Amino acid sequence: LFEEIGGMPPIEVFELNKLYADDPSPLKVSLGVGAYRTDEGKPWVLPVVKQAERQIVEDPSMNFEYLPVLGLEAFTNAAASMLLGGDSPAIKEKRFLAVQAISGTGALRIAADFLAQVVPNITRIAYISSPTWENHRLLCLKAGFNEVREYRYWDAQKRGLDLNGMLEDLRAAPERAVVIFHACAHNPTGVDPTQEQWRKIVEVVKERRLFPILDSAYQGFASGDLDADAWAVRYFAEQGMEFVCAQSFAKNFGIYNQRAGNLTLVANTANNLANLKSQLTILVRGNYSNPPAHGARIVSTVLNNPQLDAQWREHIKTMSGRLKAMRALLREKVEGLKTPGSWKHITEQIGMFCYTGLTPKQCQFLMEQHHIYLLKSGRINICGITTKNVDHVANAIHQAVTT
Numbered sequence: 076l077f078e079e080i081g082g083m084p085p086i087e088v089f090e091l092n093k094l095y096a097d098d099p100s101p102l103k104v105s106l107g108v109g110a111y112r113t114d115e116g117k118p119w120v121l122p123v124v125k126q127a128e129r130q131i132v133e134d135p136s137m138n139f140e141y142l143p144v145l146g147l148e149a150f151t152n153a154a155a156s157m158l159l160g161g162d163s164p165a166i167k168e169k170r171f172l173a174v175q176a177i178s179g180t181g182a183l184r185i186a187a188d189f190l191a192q193v194v195p196n197i198t199r200i201a202y203i204s205s206p207t208w209e210n211h212r213l214l215c216l217k218a219g220f221n222e223v224r225e226y227r228y229w230d231a232q233k234r235g236l237d238l239n240g241m242l243e244d245l246r247a248a249p250e251r252a253v254v255i256f257h258a259c260a261h262n263p264t265g266v267d268p269t270q271e272q273w274r275k276i277v278e279v280v281k282e283r284r285l286f287p288i289l290d291s292a293y294q295g296f297a298s299g300d301l302d303a304d305a306w307a308v309r310y311f312a313e314q315g316m317e318f319v320c321a322q323s324f325a326k327n328f329g330i331y332n333q334r335a336g337n338l339t340l341v342a343n344t345a346n347n348l349a350n351l352k353s354q355l356t357i358l359v360r361g362n363y364s365n366p367p368a369h370g371a372r373i374v375s376t377v378l379n380n381p382q383l384d385a386q387w388r389e390h391i392k393t394m395s396g397r398l399k400a401m402r403a404l405l406r407e408k409v410e411g412l413k414t415p416g417s418w419k420h421i422t423e424q425i426g427m428f429c430y431t432g433l434t435p436k437q438c439q440f441l442m443e444q445h446h447i448y449l450l451k452s453g454r455i456n457i458c459g460i461t462t463k464n465v466d467h468v469a470n471a472i473h474q475a476v477t478t
């Protein structure tokens with residue numbers, strides 16, 4: 076039986092990681108995977124995370140008992156509050172549910188499973204931005220959506236948001252279709268709608284009765300401020316929308332492999348929450364039964380302690396500040412070389428990624444000739460740039476564009 080099964084294509088970012096790891100060149104630069112790096116090009120274990128871990132292991136009441144199916148409540152409540160704001164009416168009126176998940180991906184998958192399999196009258200067509208994080212399509216299809224369609228997002232000409240195209244595509248969507256929006260720091264383009272543009276988007280979502288899944292994987296990375304980065308999510312809530320939002324703590328806590336995530340569901344009334352909760356419980360139970368504890372304990376220890384929380388917010392400023400500084404430096408170097416074209420998008424885009432506008436051929440050239448690893452879409456992880464490698468990267472981009 077097994078002999079009849081064909082293969083699947085490799086996953087590009089993991090493939091890139093391997094190519095990078097296997098490359099013996101001292102010049103090599105990894106601009107592929109979306110993880111934070113210091114100016115030494117190293118992963119950063121946040122000091123506040125280390126401190127929280129010490130507290131956890133030294134706590135005499137700590138044990139390895141199963142968590143409840145929907146996770147650690149001290150974690151999920153703190154996560155929902157960080158997302159919706161401490162004074163959120165949805166929280167005060169107890170019109171929300173929060174479910175611990177296997178990081179952001181797991182939260183998105185619970186959301187997609189729930190919508191495709193449980194919520195009645197949902198049109199099993201999911202809309203994702205063009206382009207988007209490549210896993211959105213896969214997880215929707217695996218959850219049971221019949222079709223995944225794209226809405227226009229990136230205008231390659233002006234290297235910015237194609238708002239009119241986006242609104243036109245959403246207006247043409249069937250009622251009760253599901254739409255995934257990036258809450259902030261859009262991956263891969265680094266371009267978010269402005270508040271004014273979000274207002275127009277939400278109007279169409281209401282008009283067409285679309286169901287939003289918000290994906291918040293980078294809260295804190297867009298502006299350095301957790302509340303500012305949650306503006307769009309809170310606007311959906313303020314507008315009386317029912318929605319779900321997936322949160323990842325991989326990036327803003329730097330705990331990628333701990334798989335700490337949360338799914339928040341906001342409802343119009345508290346009336347049916349017990350039923351919804353029981354449905355989500357059955358979904359999780361039939362999938363992985365209950366979530367792992369360590370990452371959620373770290374996040375919960377920090378968010379529920381004002382001193383640690385303040386320290387963590389400083390770490391977020393450090394990370395987002397380094398991203399901004401590296402954007403400015405890369406742009407300065409490329410412009411300094413008089414590389415043809417406009418490079419102002421490097422600093423106009425936000426968050427971890429820059430959609431460079433380099434063609435697949437130019438990306439290939441960077442990899443083969445200069446040991447610089449990036450996705451063939453031209454997306455680079457800004458954290459991969461350091462004060463030591465920026466000249467090498469800028470020179471390589473210059474050569475890629477001019478040869």
Ligand code: PLP
Pocket residue numbers: 109177178179180181208257262290292322323324325331336
């Ligand atoms: N959503 C977006 C847009 C992402 O970029 C990522 C990670 O790269 C995720 C969700 C999920 O990340 P994780 O499952 O590691 O939390």
